[in-house]
Amino acid sequence: MARTAGKSSSSKPGAKTRLNADERRAQIIASAREVFVEQGVNGARSRDIAERAGITEAYLYRHFHSKDEIFQLAIDEPLNRMIATLRDETRELAERSDVPRVEVLQRSHELLLDCMVEIAPLVAAALLSEGSTNSQFYVDYLFPRLRGVLELVIPDITGYPVKAIELDMFVDSMIGIHLTIALEHLLENKKVDVPYVAKQVTKMFAVGVVRPQG
Numbered sequence: 001m002a003r004t005a006g007k008s009s010s011s012k013p014g015a016k017t018r019l020n021a022d023e024r025r026a027q028i029i030a031s032a033r034e035v036f037v038e039q040g041v042n043g044a045r046s047r048d049i050a051e052r053a054g055i056t057e058a059y060l061y062r063h064f065h066s067k068d069e070i071f072q073l074a075i076d077e078p079l080n081r082m083i084a085t086l087r088d089e090t091r092e093l094a095e096r097s098d099v100p101r102v103e104v105l106q107r108s109h110e111l112l113l114d115c116m117v118e119i120a121p122l123v124a125a126a127l128l129s130e131g132s133t134n135s136q137f138y139v140d141y142l143f144p145r146l147r148g149v150l151e152l153v154i155p156d157i158t159g160y161p162v163k164a165i166e167l168d169m170f171v172d173s174m175i176g177i178h179l180t181i182a183l184e185h186l187l188e189n190k191k192v193d194v195p196y197v198a199k200q201v202t203k204m205f206a207v208g209v210v211r212p213q214g
Contacts, residue, residue: 094156
């Protein structure tokens with residue numbers, strides 16, 4: 001019987017695609033996000049994450065040291081993406097003479113809110129885990145991460161040097177309002193209109209923190 005040319009075993013129906021190490025880690029983290037949101041941080045077990053990812057628990061620990069590491073990485077990816085975009089876009093916009101400072105502030109609100117909406121389910125899973133060290137999630141992790149990038153971009157956002165701004169208050173306000181909005185909409189199962197909400201928040205912030213250009 002003649003064999004069909006150009007066919008390989010990997011093209012057969014039902015054949016599994018082999019993932020490289022980075023793709024497998026990404027798949028595990030994506031599965032873990034689902035489990036954390038469904039079961040909470042404390043309730044989620046490594047075995048549950050492994051089963052959701054279609055691997056064994058032993059194989060999961062070839063990629064990660066602990067469940068806590070997986071949880072942090074699950075939040076790190078969208079947070080790192082937002083931090084990089086916030087840093088780059090605010091600098092680019094601030095250097096343009098045709099862009100008012102208030103628009104730079106509004107874009108920073110859009111990026112922060114969009115990120116908070118994305119990570120809100122995981123933040124809720126951490127904050128609502130009774131008896132967990134994750135109750136300190138905001139103070140120990142989220143605030144320091146965002147404090148660092150906001151300290152860098154304050155001159156671009158506001159037109160003032162960092163030393164002229166009460167940094168911790170500024171960061172608390174920026175994070176707090178967006179995280180609260182994201183969590184409230186999550187609990188009410190409502191979609192956040194990010195551009196609209198960011199515009200309204202900008203009106204509240206602009207009076208006190210933005211230096212007029214020119």
